[in-house]
Amino acid sequence: MKTTAILLSTKMAARLSRLFGRGGGQALPGLIAEKLDPHLAGTLARGLKHGVILVTGTNGKTTTTKLIAAMLTANGEHVLTNQTGSNLKRGITSSLITGTSVTGKLPYTVGLFEVDEASLRRVAPDLMPKQIVVLNLFRDQLDRYGELDTTAALIGEGIASTDAELYLNADDPLVANLAKYASDPTRVNFFGIEGLPVSGAHGHTTVADSDRCPNCKSKLTFDRVFYGHIGHYRCPNGDFARPRPIVAITNVAKADIHGSHFTVAISGKRSDMVFPLPGTYNLYNALATLSLAHGLGIATPLSATTLAHTEAAFGRVEKVNIWGREIYLLLIKNPAGFSQVIETFLAQGANKHILMAINDLAADGRDVSWLWDVKIETLTSTKPVIVTTGTRGLDMSLRLHYAGIEAENRSDLSVALETFINSIPSGATAYVLPTYTALIQIRKLMSKLTHMNKI
Amino acid sequence: MSVQLNEFSDNSASQAAYVDRRGDHMTKKIVIAHLYPSEMNIYGDMGNVITLVKRLEWRGIGAEVRNVEVGQPFNFDECDLIFGGGGQDSGQQLVAADLLRRGNTIRQLAHDTMPMLLICGLYQLFGHGFTLSDGQELQGIEVFAANTVGGSVRMIGNITVDSPFGRLVGFENHSGQTILDRSQEAIGKVIKGFGNNPTSHVEGAITFNAIGTYMHGPVLPKNPAMADHLLLAALTRKYGDSKLSTIDDGLARSAASVANARPQ
Numbered sequence: 145m146k147t148t149a150i151l152l153s154t155k156m157a158a159r160l161s162r163l164f165g166r167g168g169g170q171a172l173p174g175l176i177a178e179k180l181d182p183h184l185a186g187t188l189a190r191g192l193k194h195g196v197i198l199v200t201g202t203n204g205k206t207t208t209t210k211l212i213a214a215m216l217t218a219n220g221e222h223v224l225t226n227q228t229g230s231n232l233k234r235g236i237t238s239s240l241i242t243g244t245s246v247t248g249k250l251p252y253t254v255g256l257f258e259v260d261e262a263s264l265r266r267v268a269p270d271l272m273p274k275q276i277v278v279l280n281l282f283r284d285q286l287d288r289y290g291e292l293d294t295t296a297a298l299i300g301e302g303i304a305s306t307d308a309e310l311y312l313n314a315d316d317p318l319v320a321n322l323a324k325y326a327s328d329p330t331r332v333n334f335f336g337i338e339g340l341p342v343s344g345a346h347g348h349t350t351v352a353d354s355d356r357c358p359n360c361k362s363k364l365t366f367d368r369v370f371y372g373h374i375g376h377y378r379c380p381n382g383d384f385a386r387p388r389p390i391v392a393i394t395n396v397a398k399a400d401i402h403g404s405h406f407t408v409a410i411s412g413k414r415s416d417m418v419f420p421l422p423g424t425y426n427l428y429n430a431l432a433t434l435s436l437a438h439g440l441g442i443a444t445p446l447s448a449t450t451l452a453h454t455e456a457a458f459g460r461v462e463k464v465n466i467w468g469r470e471i472y473l474l475l476i477k478n479p480a481g482f483s484q485v486i487e488t489f490l491a492q493g494a495n496k497h498i499l500m501a502i503n504d505l506a507a508d509g510r511d512v513s514w515l516w517d518v519k520i521e522t523l524t525s526t527k528p529v530i531v532t533t534g535t536r537g538l539d540m541s542l543r544l545h546y547a548g549i550e551a552e553n554r555s556d557l558s559v560a561l562e563t564f565i566n567s568i569p570s571g572a573t574a575y576v577l578p579t580y581t582a583l584i585q586i587r588k589l590m591s592k593l594t595h596m597n598k599i
Numbered sequence: 600m601s602v603q604l605n606e607f608s609d610n611s612a613s614q615a616a617y618v619d620r621r622g623d624h625m626t627k628k629i630v631i632a633h634l635y636p637s638e639m640n641i642y643g644d645m646g647n648v649i650t651l652v653k654r655l656e657w658r659g660i661g662a663e664v665r666n667v668e669v670g671q672p673f674n675f676d677e678c679d680l681i682f683g684g685g686g687q688d689s690g691q692q693l694v695a696a697d698l699l700r701r702g703n704t705i706r707q708l709a710h711d712t713m714p715m716l717l718i719c720g721l722y723q724l725f726g727h728g729f730t731l732s733d734g735q736e737l738q739g740i741e742v743f744a745a746n747t748v749g750g751s752v753r754m755i756g757n758i759t760v761d762s763p764f765g766r767l768v769g770f771e772n773h774s775g776q777t778i779l780d781r782s783q784e785a786i787g788k789v790i791k792g793f794g795n796n797p798t799s800h801v802e803g804a805i806t807f808n809a810i811g812t813y814m815h816g817p818v819l820p821k822n823p824a825m826a827d828h829l830l831l832a833a834l835t836r837k838y839g840d841s842k843l844s845t846i847d848d849g850l851a852r853s854a855a856s857v858a859n860a861r862p863q
Contacts, residue, residue: 517645535857542850
């Protein structure tokens, strides 16, 4: 079948699917195209003048992709990107099909896609990305991927199939070690944090996911830990250490739930940045963006302006107002992310109102064991007021019970949300912590009560 | 950089009550040996330790957790219960040789009725041995008469098992297939899920008070009867206790019943 014919039929399928109300039809064209021509994505992507950029890693893909898209747009590019959650091969293929006109014209200059960690090796050989950004590697939905070492090897395989410029987190040993898969050592660019204010530096809120030397398997020595296994490390036998980053945060002047003021050194030249997304984890998303911007030759003042005007991605620090209550929506999907949300939003103050919505569908990860890898005990002394819900809300309640916190459980999510909102004192701030599919349900319910931005 | 257990414990009840072995109002205390928490600690394994500690504290019994690390000396005779979790393949290979050096001691303690709970990766190493899919062999310490062979099928999903501790619920995630010798008792019959391997329909192994299982979840919070079996065995062995005071496990039962109803 010729490319035009495949384009037509897949576009038709998407339209029919939308017409009959079967989902957004987002992944369907890609799914059909994969059957008709498995290399269609690559063929279409060749129409992009500035090629393809891929973003992967466990946490921060969506936020970082959004940041990079804003920066590229400000720099005059026409950016084709994939929709939230469609980060498997078929989702990316779908974006390319949807973006291409029936006459085969692709009115974009660059493709920017977030890619699921295990899918990179399926996507990269076709798209031949010019740049690959890897953020971090944490335990996440392990029931799907097997183990963390396996995930790193899968990403490595994807990288090795390209000659892309790499942008790697120097502070994550597993990510830094991916440099060995680069087509050429000069194509590796590291970003990292040199230091954080004391308040943010005691990051031992989870079990470290990866604290072994990739070469000799000895336990790495950490001089600094920012969170989880992210920090300044070296192998005691001297055969592996944190590489020196080219783009680095040298100072954080202010950090609270409204964001950070920080100083970044780019090839030794310092600039001050204002960034409205809170938490250490978001500093790394900003760094990845700045690092890529530097690599693409985008002027620092332009990146600074872009960062300062950032809005959070869907469900990642999204703020909504319902009946005079300010509610933060904070997606949780693994121990590292959950711990960062606790540290950034919940560990200070007292009697905070929190809704924890835990589902165990495929997109959430079917195993909820990870709730026990989060140091919930950090919250105990703050006496939070918690409602639990979701298909595994009771697992959350039980975890809280063992941390000395008694939560109220409502199995029905809409009842839980209503109970929760009613319990928040007027004018107060509250927090909703949903897993992925619970977030979708909650946003839908909330959109009946208030205006929600389109995702 | 593993999490220290004292961070999980409020300690108020236990430490106040535990004065001194020689003191007038000596209170009981159970010492838990946690095998290789740096390498073998995955899928919420720490939840099992939290459960054991809290259920002791709630009963006014002292609890102490001592970590067993590769290459470090450790006296198992000062302990009353052994726990070990699962890990990545790389972690399992790191601890196998060290465990073998402690094998005789641990096996004798198992035969002396010391309670033990081994999950996934360490369950495999408590058998005859584990032949990995690449042909490499990890020798086990023979607490269980069971052989494990690496397979290509990953057995993932919710699992329920009928056992002497009642209906157990958990989540399994393994590619190793464990085959029990004829003489080896299993924990129970698989109602939903895979268990030891895809064909035998049994899960885990029990020798005296040593329990090996593939159930994560973690297994103890939603199966408090199993947790209390281990704790009572420890208290019987150390103090001659014959029963435990009851704890309200309504929440655990509700959570277990939800887990039981989830699809595999």
